[in-house]
Amino acid sequence: MSEQTRPQLVYIIDDDEAVRDSIGMLLDSADLAYCSFAGADEFLADYDGSQRGCLVLDIRMPGMTGLELQNRLAEIGSSLPIIFITGHGDVPMAVEAMRNGAFDFLRKPVDESSFIDRIHTALDQESGDWRQRLDRDQNRERIESLTEREREVFRLVAEGLANKVIASDLGISERTVEVHRSQVMKKLDARTLAQLVRIHLQDE
Amino acid sequence: MTDSPRPLTAKTASGGDYDRLETLLKNLPGMAYRCLNLTHWPMDFVSDGCFELCGYRRQEIESQLVLWGDFTHPEMIDYVDRKVRSATDKGQPFEVEYRIIARNGEEKWVWERGRVVDHRSDGVAILEGFITDITDRKLAEAALMRAEAYAQAIVDSAVDAVITVDSQGSIESFNQAASAMFGYRADEVRGQHCRSLTATSFYREFDRFFQRNRVPADDVIRSVELNGCDKRDREFPILLSMREIVDIEEKKYVILIRDLTEQRHAEKEVREQRDMLAHVDRLNTLGEMAAGIAHEINQPLTAISMYAQSSLRFLQHRPPRLERLEDALEKLSQQAHRAGAVIERMQEMTRPHQSHHESVDAGRLLREIHGLAEVEAQIRNFVIVLRLDESLPTVKCDPIQIQQVILNLLRNGMESMRANRCKPGSKIVLQARNLGDRLRISIIDSGLGVSHKLEKQLYQPFMSTKESGMGLGLSISRSIIAAHGGQLEFSNNKGVGATFYFKLSIVQ
Incomplete structure (x- = not known):
């Protein structure tokens, strides 16, 4: 599950072959890698949580609709941004899609340049999310490596308490607090108090 | 009345003959008489039937205390007098029907037949005759006339043409509706063959129908739709049915004809309305399908714009990626045709058209x-x-x-x-x-x-x-x-x- 093994892809999910093919060609012309699916079920069958990139999703499809797929992905914890492609009469559905956290929705026929722009933005966002998630995972691992006492000191330091107060709270000497604190900084790879606070906030 | 005629009995019969004649006269349902052809007809002989007829006894009449003219209804006395005179003047027997008023005030219709049998020396004619009560017959006749008038009124007020024909098909009666329908007066068509009421092109069909129904196999009234033809040669659709008139010695038939012009008109209107509704329904269908059709057109349009944009990008690429361009343009063209086909289908759905x-x-x-x-x-x-x-x-x-x-x-x-x-x-x-x-x-x-x-x-x-x-x-x-x-x-x-x-x- 590293950035190197999963490149970002644009997942096109549309039941109309021509629409699917033409979107693919446009992405190809913009040097974007993509992968096409004829339906939500096909995509879900292939999905394992490691996918990177974004979805271009037809809102109206036979079988599982685009909206249903969005809900399903949210349930299983996917954070892939979804760009919905909607038809003429689908405004209420589009509104619901946005409410459920869709990245954007574009009306058919789609304005190609803004389409490409939106794809790029979505991919950037996903990169950021992914990195953040990676950081969080890393932080969590590091926090888990702290001892019980170190974790208590970490929490109180991050909340802004002075060493003296922490020592009195925990009933230990100020000197001992200082030892724990430097141990925490080392284990969490933090050089400043500000970094420590940020790690704490990310974890909450 | 000094010169009374001799009693009939004395002149023409004697002994046993007289008795027989008396019995015979008594049994007659009416009154035999002899009188003078003078005002109010004084009678010197009447038979016993006079009592039942007018309520006076024979002696009262023969004594001429009451005259026959006193019984005759005042409205009719001149009529009876005229009838009698016009016949006797020509030396012929007379026959007359008139009303009398009996002693009890009851009005009766009587029939009288008589003739001159002799003349008195002064030339006054002596009449002999017979009078009988025909009130029952007259009442029955009146009732019959009323019934006939009633039936005729019904036939005349019928909307359908009611025509009676003889066994050969010659028209015998023609009601008012028939006159209105065909433009002929009843007397114009009487005796004509009823076939002539249909259009010539339907003669053969009508004849077949007429022959088949002359001897009906059952009680079902059969009808046929033909074109009728009126006096001015206008053709119009008719429904014609025919039935034998029963209980008459000679076979006759009643033919009913209904003018179907209005009905056909209404049917046509219904048909047109239905076609219009079908059109409305097609439009409705279209409304229901609007979302579907928008979707159907949007799909190829989406693809077209994507392919077009792709083509542009392939061209702008340095160096241009011409190998992809052909594929893109071909697919683009296919999608344009696809959109066209959708629109064509939609137009077919909305076009009102003749079936x-x-x-x-x-x-x-x-x-x-x-x-x-x-x-x-x-x-x-x-x-x-x-x-x-x-x-x-x-x-x-x-x-x-x-x-x-x-x-x-x-x-x-x-x-x-x-x-x-x-x-x-x-x-x-x-x-x-x-x-x-x-x-x-x-x-x-x-x-x-x-x-x-x-x-x-x-x-x-x-x-x-x-x-x-x-x-x-x-x-x-x-x-x-x-x-x-x-x-x-x-x-x-x-x-x-x-x-x-x-x-x-x-x-x-």
């Missing part, structure tokens, strides 16, 4: 409607399965109307399936089977089926189980199939749902 039957490739017809209906099925998450024989024949039909019927039946089926909470992906089958001379087209759904209650009102216009339905679908569909010489039928499936089916003629 015209043509030879149509059934396979193509069904695949086309399948393509159109599939969009709707997708929206409802159902699947339309096309189950066709390998090679389908050419059928005679109006393709647009038949497609409308099939679309309507598919839509109904899917509605019913939705009401039956069928799972997404459930199938509705459009099936065609070659039966040799006809092609049976069936729509098999897995919906609620047709309940016994629903069955009765199934084809009624404006009857709908759907909240949004106008309830015209099935009734119009049925009319369309009927116009194709078929019948829209249905049956409930063994398992679930119903099957609607109809047959189209195969062009051999």
Whole structure:
């Protein structure tokens, strides 16, 4: 599950072959890698949580609709941004899609340049999310490596308490607090108090 | 009255003859008399019947205390006098019917017949005759006349032409409605053959009908639709029925003719209205399908703009990626045609058109409607399965109307399936089977089926189980199939749902 093994892809999910093919060609012309699916079920069958990139999703499809797929992905914890492609009469559905956290929705026929722009933005966002998630995972691992006492000191330091107060709270000497604190900084790879606070906030 | 005539008995009979004559006269239902042809006819002999006739005894009359003229109804005395004189002046017997007033005031009709038998020396004629009561007959006659007038009034007020003809078909009577319908007065057509009331081109058919019904096999009144022809040679549709008039020695027939012009007119109007409704329904259908059609057009448009943009990018690439360009442009063109086809189909749906039957490739017809209906099925998450024989024949039909019927039946089926909470992906089958001379087209759904209650009102216009339905679908569909010489039928499936089916003629 590293950035190197999963490149970002644009997942096109549309039941109309021509629409699917033409979107693919446009992405190809913009040097974007993509992968096409004829339906939500096909995509879900292939999905394992490691996918990177974004979805271009037809809102109206036979079988599982685009909206249903969005809900399903949210349930299983996917954070892939979804760009919905909607038809003429689908405004209420589009509104619901946005409410459920869709990245954007574009009306058919789609304005190609803004389409490409939106794809790029979505991919950037996903990169950021992914990195953040990676950081969080890393932080969590590091926090888990702290001892019980170190974790208590970490929490109180991050909340802004002075060493003296922490020592009195925990009933230990100020000197001992200082030892724990430097141990925490080392284990969490933090050089400043500000970094420590940020790690704490990310974890909450 | 000094010179009274001798009594009849004294002059003409004697002994046993007299007795016999007396008995004979007594038994007569009336009164024999002899009198002078003078004012009020003084009688010197009357028979005993006088008492029953006028309430006076023989002696009272013969003594001439009352005269016969006193009984005669004052309104009629001159009439009777005229009748008697005009006959006797010519030396002929007279016969007259008139009213008398009896002693008790009762009015009676009498019939009298008499003649001059002799003359008195002064030339006054001596009359002998017989008078009898005919009141009963007169009352019966009056009743009969009233009944006839009544019957005639009914016949005359009838809307239909009522004509009686003899066994050869010659017209005997012609009511007022007949005169109004055909423009002839009754006396103009009496004696003519009733055939002449029909258009010449229908003579043969009329003759056949007349011959067949002259000797009816049963009591059923048969009728025939023909063209009538009036005095001014105007032709118009008529319904003609004929029946023997029973209980008359000579065979006669009564012919009833109804003018169908109005009815035909109304029928035509209904037909036009139905065509208009069919058009409205097509437009409605279009409204219902608007989302589907927008979707159908948007798909190729989306693809077209994507391919176009791709082509542009391939061209702008340094160096240009010409190898991709050809593919992109070809696909773009295909999608433009696809959009065009959708619009063409839509136009066909909205065009009001004359129903015209043509030879149509059934396979193509069904695949086309399948393509159109599939969009709707997708929206409802159902699947339309096309189950066709390998090679389908050419059928005679109006393709647009038949497609409308099939679309309507598919839509109904899917509605019913939705009401039956069928799972997404459930199938509705459009099936065609070659039966040799006809092609049976069936729509098999897995919906609620047709309940016994629903069955009765199934084809009624404006009857709908759907909240949004106008309830015209099935009734119009049925009319369309009927116009194709078929019948829209249905049956409930063994398992679930119903099957609607109809047959189209195969062009051999």
